[in-house]
Amino acid sequence: MKKTTNEIRKSFLNFFKKKGHVVIPSSSLIPKNDSTLLFTNAGMNQFKEYFLDQKKIFHPRIVTAQNCLRTGGKHNDLDNVGYTKRHHTFFEMLGNFSFNDYFKEEAIKYAWELLTSKKWFNINPYKLWISVYEYDEETYKIWRNIIQVPAKNIIKIGDKKNSQYDSENFWQMGETGPCGPCTEIFYKYHSKKLDDHEDFFENKNENFIELWNIVFIEFNRISKTKILSLKNKSIDTGMGLERISAVLQNVHSNYKIDIFQNLIKKIYKFANVRNVNNISLKIIADHIRSCAFLIAENIIPSNEHRGYVLRRIIRRAIRHGNKIGIKNHFFYKLVPDLIEVMGDSAEILKGQENKIKEVIKKEEIQFCQTLEKGLKILNIEINKSENKKMSGETAFYLYDTLGFPIELTSDICREKNIDIDFKGYNIAKEKQKNKSIQKNKFYKNYNENINIHDTCKFEGYKKYKIKSLIKHIFIKNSSVQIIQKGQKGTIFLEKTSFYPESGGQIGDIGEIYYKKSRFIVKQTKKFGDTIGHFGEIISGVMIINKFVYAKIDQIYRKNVQLNHSATHLLHSALREILGKNVIQKGSLVSNTHLRFDFSFSDNINLLKIQKIENTVNTQIRKNTIIKIKNLTLEEAKKKNAIALFDHKYKSLVRVVFVKDFSIELCGGTHVKRTGDIGLFKIISQSNISSGIKRIEAVTGQKAIEYLHIQDKKIKDISAILKSNNSNIKEKIEKIIKKVTYLEIKISELQQKENLHQIKKLIKNVKYINKVKILINIFQNYDQKSLRSIIEQLKKELKIAIIIFINKNRDNFTIIIGITKNLTHYVTAAEIMDIFIQKTGGKGGGKSTIAEGGSINIEKLPNFLIDIQSWIDKKLKK
Numbered sequence: 095m096k097k098t099t100n101e102i103r104k105s106f107l108n109f110f111k112k113k114g115h116v117v118i119p120s121s122s123l124i125p126k127n128d129s130t131l132l133f134t135n136a137g138m139n140q141f142k143e144y145f146l147d148q149k150k151i152f153h154p155r156i157v158t159a160q161n162c163l164r165t166g167g168k169h170n171d172l173d174n175v176g177y178t179k180r181h182h183t184f185f186e187m188l189g190n191f192s193f194n195d196y197f198k199e200e201a202i203k204y205a206w207e208l209l210t211s212k213k214w215f216n217i218n219p220y221k222l223w224i225s226v227y228e229y230d231e232e233t234y235k236i237w238r239n240i241i242q243v244p245a246k247n248i249i250k251i252g253d254k255k256n257s258q259y260d261s262e263n264f265w266q267m268g269e270t271g272p273c274g275p276c277t278e279i280f281y282k283y284h285s286k287k288l289d290d291h292e293d294f295f296e297n298k299n300e301n302f303i304e305l306w307n308i309v310f311i312e313f314n315r316i317s318k319t320k321i322l323s324l325k326n327k328s329i330d331t332g333m334g335l336e337r338i339s340a341v342l343q344n345v346h347s348n349y350k351i352d353i354f355q356n357l358i359k360k361i362y363k364f365a366n367v368r369n370v371n372n373i374s375l376k377i378i379a380d381h382i383r384s385c386a387f388l389i390a391e392n393i394i395p396s397n398e399h400r401g402y403v404l405r406r407i408i409r410r411a412i413r414h415g416n417k418i419g420i421k422n423h424f425f426y427k428l429v430p431d432l433i434e435v436m437g438d439s440a441e442i443l444k445g446q447e448n449k450i451k452e453v454i455k456k457e458e459i460q461f462c463q464t465l466e467k468g469l470k471i472l473n474i475e476i477n478k479s480e481n482k483k484m485s486g487e488t489a490f491y492l493y494d495t496l497g498f499p500i501e502l503t504s505d506i507c508r509e510k511n512i513d514i515d516f517k518g519y520n521i522a523k524e525k526q527k528n529k530s531i532q533k534n535k536f537y538k539n540y541n542e543n544i545n546i547h548d549t550c551k552f553e554g555y556k557k558y559k560i561k562s563l564i565k566h567i568f569i570k571n572s573s574v575q576i577i578q579k580g581q582k583g584t585i586f587l588e589k590t591s592f593y594p595e596s597g598g599q600i601g602d603i604g605e606i607y608y609k610k611s612r613f614i615v616k617q618t619k620k621f622g623d624t625i626g627h628f629g630e631i632i633s634g635v636m637i638i639n640k641f642v643y644a645k646i647d648q649i650y651r652k653n654v655q656l657n658h659s660a661t662h663l664l665h666s667a668l669r670e671i672l673g674k675n676v677i678q679k680g681s682l683v684s685n686t687h688l689r690f691d692f693s694f695s696d697n698i699n700l701l702k703i704q705k706i707e708n709t710v711n712t713q714i715r716k717n718t719i720i721k722i723k724n725l726t727l728e729e730a731k732k733k734n735a736i737a738l739f740d741h742k743y744k745s746l747v748r749v750v751f752v753k754d755f756s757i758e759l760c761g762g763t764h765v766k767r768t769g770d771i772g773l774f775k776i777i778s779q780s781n782i783s784s785g786i787k788r789i790e791a792v793t794g795q796k797a798i799e800y801l802h803i804q805d806k807k808i809k810d811i812s813a814i815l816k817s818n819n820s821n822i823k824e825k826i827e828k829i830i831k832k833v834t835y836l837e838i839k840i841s842e843l844q845q846k847e848n849l850h851q852i853k854k855l856i857k858n859v860k861y862i863n864k865v866k867i868l869i870n871i872f873q874n875y876d877q878k879s880l881r882s883i884i885e886q887l888k889k890e891l892k893i894a895i896i897i898f899i900n901k902n903r904d905n906f907t908i909i910i911g912i913t914k915n916l917t918h919y920v921t922a923a924e925i926m927d928i929f930i931q932k933t934g935g936k937g938g939g940k941s942t943i944a945e946g947g948s949i950n951i952e953k954l955p956n957f958l959i960d961i962q963s964w965i966d967k968k969l970k971k
């Protein structure tokens with residue numbers, strides 16, 4: 095009996111448990127405390143600090159089944175997914191780790207025992223091939239002399255030309271971090287090859303599958319050119335669970351293992367394809383795994399960072415769904431099946447099924463609104479492009495306006511052998527970025543990898559300008575003594591009036607200056623206990639140990655304060671109107687607006703929104719003095735102060751009071767009286783994930799401007815409609831009715847256009863005796879339309895055999911229509927049998943109509959010749 099993937103995972107963990115390893119759970123897909131990694135991409139990530147001797151491990155032998163994602167950074171497999179037998183976005187990596195305990199020989203012996211022993215995986219040793227780092231004689235000898243692998247099955251792999259340690263057999267976690275030589279175990283699927291070595295390097299049909307990588311962690315890469323030896327030597331191994339399952343389940347593709355087959359079966363039911371090997375099915379089955387696990391880790395589709403990776407994957411899956419004829423929202427429906435097939439690894443998904451489904455569904459609904467339009471534009475551009483190049487501007491328009499990630503556009507273009515003008519795309523993107531930087535001075539390119547340990551006193555609650563001493567200057571990550579006109583960098587002061595971004599409030603902007611030297615501060619952030627001022631020097635120099643003035647932009651700060659105090663009022667108003675189960679989940683307080691995320695499951699109707707606005711504005715009109723006190727945590731609790739989620743507070747806390755209406759722990763800056771806020775207006779309300787709502791609002795002058803804009807919009811619409819404000823709604827309803835009527839008319843015209851097409855086809859009709867024969871090849875034609883055209887043609891031609899071929903990228907379909915009066919001589923089902931025989935395809939049908947398909951496009955020309963002469967003979971008889 096073949097083992098299921100779930101059983102294989104268990105066996106692996108068990109084997110190493112028996113060898114003295116402690117089983118620990120997979121760590122999060124989001125690496126903790128490691129800004130060099132976007133996602134966990136290997137089993138060893140969670141142990142980075144232990145490998146680097148920075149921390150001491152609780153046990154020297156550990157084993158894990160780690161969830162991994164390879165869709166960005168040094169290890170990125172996204173483009174290969176679906177096109178090869180073995181690549182995935184999400185996969186599980188089985189790994190055993192030794193920390194300064196066993197090393198090369200034992201690690202190799204363990205791997206060999208697990209793979210080949212009858213008691214365990216029982217793989218024929220002759221199927222296994224080994225690669226070693228060319229200069230690692232010790233490892234070669236272990237394989238050759240101790241394990242006794244035949245010399246011809248051991249391949250030595252060296253460095254790439256002129257670059258030491260740049261080799262397939264020298265593993266590195268990323269641009270920096272733990273690394274070392276490795277040895278890999280490959281499984282060879284088919285053995286009838288003349289020259290094995292050549293086959294290994296060429297690897298046609300992916301005959302050799304890399305199963306297990308055993309890394310000897312001996313070094314720490316500090317930079318591109320610097321690599322240091324580590325005091326302790328460790329073992330990090332990684333074996334793809336899906337790959338070993340394919341081998342043990344005797345199938346030559348990861349997509350044929352139990353997990354994927356079950357998912358593919360489900361997707362197949364939604365789709366309009368005949369071929370279960372269709373690439374889109376595999377891509378969707380792969381992508382639901384990464385999406386569900388990312389959402390379970392609280393990543394939400396967005397336009398930035400990890401959220402954008404998730405968005406890209408979901409949208410790619412939806413597009414592939416569309417490609418295989420899935421008409422409705424389907425992707426979210428795969429979640430329950432996924433939970434079922436993932437076995438022990440589904441723990442993290444289980445309690446979150448509804449949330450995962452809702453997040454995906456919302457993204458599906460959103461993207462489907464623009465998908466059709468985007469695909470249409472893409473197709474027009476693809477058909478137009480004579481030089482096989484898609485313009486960068488179109489690609490950017492698709493991205494910016496219709497939400498087509500560039501990778502998705504590129505994926506679609508790749509299918510049609512079209513290149514994207516990436517240069518043009520980047521220029522268009524840059525132009526847009528510059529526009530928005532000018533609009534919003536907030537800088538995004540702040541460098542967060544500065545390594546600094548110091549303190550800085552924040553004096554900005556009371557003072558807008560102070561005299562201070564420059565303690566450190568950084569340009570990018572490097573510490574420097576001096577920074578000069580035109581250079582960007584980060585300045586650290588002894589004390590500052592600049593509020594560093596925290597608790598949702600954005601950091602201050604302003605300037606640091608003395609005499610004629612001026613450094614414009616564009617962003618302020620915390621670095622441990624100190625504060626970094628990021629910006630650009632526009633005149634003179636800034637030098638370490640020099641006294642300077644730090645002066646914030648007061649207008650900017652005041653606008654931020656309006657929004658921060660309004661956020662506290664909003665928080666209390668929400669709890670008053672929606673109930674005490676409203677819990678803050680996040681917030682952003684900027685100079686332009688405020689954003690508040692909170693837990694609440696029900697809908698919030700307009701009436702409630704108005705009540706919330708009224709409550710906040712009533713508090714504003716009361717013009718209450720805002721008081722700030724430092725209390726002990728106990729005292730604050732007694733006053734029922736609201737504390738922030740997930741926060742560790744010191745014993746003395748800062749509490750912001752708006753009388754009894756709002757009492758909240760907060761380190762941010764606030765207005766003196768509520769009346770300073772002027773006006774509060776909610777501008778949007780949305781669901782950001784299951785049970786989490788988001789409210790965005792504006793205050794003060796911005797609120798007035800917002801109302802002006804709304805007012806003008808209504809007036810403009812009234813003018814366009816030639817109506818007045820009072821009957822504008824009725825006027826729009828009338829127009830909608832008219833548009834619906836026109837759409838019906840257009841569809842009638844379209845049918846006429848179809849008839850026109852039919853007339854064109856009739857001209858290609860040939861005769862054999864009195865029978866009309868029509869064979870036509872279409873490219874990517876809508877299958878449904880073909881069916882209806884065939885039926886209409888049968889009526890038109892009266893005695894006819896019609897064969898339509900519809901070519902797609904990697905397969906083609908066939909529809910055969912035969913008029914009833916001919917079925918004594920020839921049937922559609924008969925022709926279908928010949929089709930199946932000659933093309934290796936599939937299909938079926940009745941005497942008058944049959945449908946099928948095949949992936950063997952190369953067999954099409956011969957089939958067409960054969961079928962014509964077959965019909966010829968049959969009818970002449």
Ligand code: SER
Pocket residue numbers: 135136137138189265307308309330331332333
């Ligand atoms: N870190 C190595 C890899 O990812 C072995 O686990 O291949």
